[in-house]
Amino acid sequence: MVWQFLLAAVLGGLCYLDRTAACQLMLHRPLVVATLMGAIFGNLAAGAQVGVVLELFYLARLPVGASIPPDDTGAAVFGGSAAAVASSSIGLDVASFTGLLLLSFVAAEAGKVADRFVRKVNVRIARLTAESVDRGDLQAVEHGLLAGLTLFVVTGAVLSLVFAGAGVAVSKQLLPLFGPDSRMDFAVLLPALPLLGAASVYSCSRTERTAAVFFLTMAAVFGATVFFRWAG
């Protein structure tokens, strides 16, 4: 399992780099990261299942100005690794799935704290860069940026390691403590979770024109889904 954690740390670090410091190509999105973690820990499909729900949770929290949104990349590292491990041990039943999604907020908030810390350390790097430029060292700009990038990627790798470890521990140690019957009670909360994601999309896209469109589409797709289930 050591190589799996190493791979999770390296690829997680790269995904974290895409989150703020470089490119923003959306490689850090929960759908991508959770699927990746699922593949690393042995079940791509289980990771993707978590990613499908996690992807939309935090969309309404925009990275505007100095505000830092919750770390949905971290939540995906936790959820993807936990789901893959659970699927190969106790089985990823509906209740375990719900529990993992609910617990993922801890990773999201912890990652946000780490992100704030990195940006505070970067203040010192930026000041040192400016001081070096004052002394006539133009290359300090390149060194300063490299230092900032390194800090982002190392923090990302450490966070990935910690969240993947937490995911594996939860799946191997915590979930088996509850029997299948008591766990199933937990599943009653599952319908709320995709609707929370849908509300995030609705919040982002809400205008006078789109409100009616959202609910009309929802009703139409709901009707079609229920109809085909009845017909099937």
Next chain:
Amino acid sequence: MPAITTRSRRAVWRRQFLLQGCWNYEGMQNVGFAYAILPALREFYANRPEEALKAVKRHLEFFNTQPAMGSVILGASVRLEERVAAGEADVRAIGTFKVGLMGSLGAIGDSFFWGALRPMASVAGVLLAMLHPLLGIGALLFFYNTAHLTLRRRGFAAGMEGPEGAVDWLKREALNIRTDDRKMLAAILGGAYAGLFAGRFAGHEGGPLHALAWLLLAAAAVNLFTVLFRKAVSPSEILSFLLFIGVLILWR
């Protein structure tokens, strides 16, 4: 006039992707901006180290905008620096231009990229991921990055035509209309996502009235969450509340 070489222009273009490489609370994207424009400055002030230092210091001042929209300001700043180095423009024009545009471009970019394009690409990816995870990931990356990389490329090219070119390009692109279109698409796809999951959970039992009750309950839940988001309640707080209920259920 010291025109920029293709090599330096390409270097600046590549470096724009690291605009937030040293994002910090004080100068925000200042180090990233200075890093991105450095190849051009080295060329313009090749035999004038004192002026090169002054130019770098200019770009180490506070700067923050939406990262993809930064390409427009970066391109225009390269052109302005070129004019300053040739003695054709006042050095203060650079600061005035950057400060004048970063706020408005930040607002336009945040609204387009984070408020419309990303939700649209995310929900499209999620819906397709239900068919196959890799299809969903491919769709998310494709829908987001075709618009993202095109705007970066066009914005940088427009900026390189000078501040006037940048402003003209912004008018031509009509990002406010594009934002509305992406929001409409996101609303349609988001509604489909909500309907699909609500339909899945509606269960086999019960007749049309039961199904209608489920639909109304799901729509009310979406509305409730939206109201909570508007009141600055974080999704994490909602999840922790649901987890608390879950623990109570387990206790029972």
